[in-house]
Amino acid sequence: MKSETFQSRAFAALGNEARLGIFRLLVRAGKDGLCVGDIGEHFGFKPSTLAHHLGTLVHAGLVIQEKKGREVYSRVDYEAMNGLLDFLTEECCSGVN
Template sequence: MTPDDDKAVRALAALGHAARLSVFRLLVKAGPDGLMVGEIGAHLDMPLSTLAHHLRALKQAGLITQTRAGREVLTRAETAALRGVVDYLLSECCQGVHPRAQSA
């Protein structure tokens, strides 16, 4: 597996959970300003302990960044990382697949 394969697997695995996908989509909608963790929880009606678990998975996959702002934590979507996954998935699009020779 190549490093690009590994990045795509980690990102897609993180987004393969409905709650994490909801968090990520909300952060994408928020844009570069991001949202405070408490705001994310309020928007999604998600307990902070559950949210922390999902944010950790998204951060480990490289899909979000977090910065401390006083007592709060500002969270932003890493849209470049998502763009990289989409580019990876489409990199060989429509190039054709040739049948493999069958052994006799």
């Protein structure tokens, strides 16, 4: 499992409505992800705004970016996402003692 620092950064990144929307879009896009231009068009973000939000998601460890030719693609790090889900559910219903 990843560290509490990862979990804190991930939750902070997803606590922003725009970043949560981007993350959800990338989850729906699947393992191939989307090129940055397509993400920007979907939300209508200015390039600098989109770069800021994607940078935050990358820094949080939730999104991976890679260059393919002249395009930069972003995709969800599903292992990290699943680790975050595991963190949320690992103590489910175990009591508060």
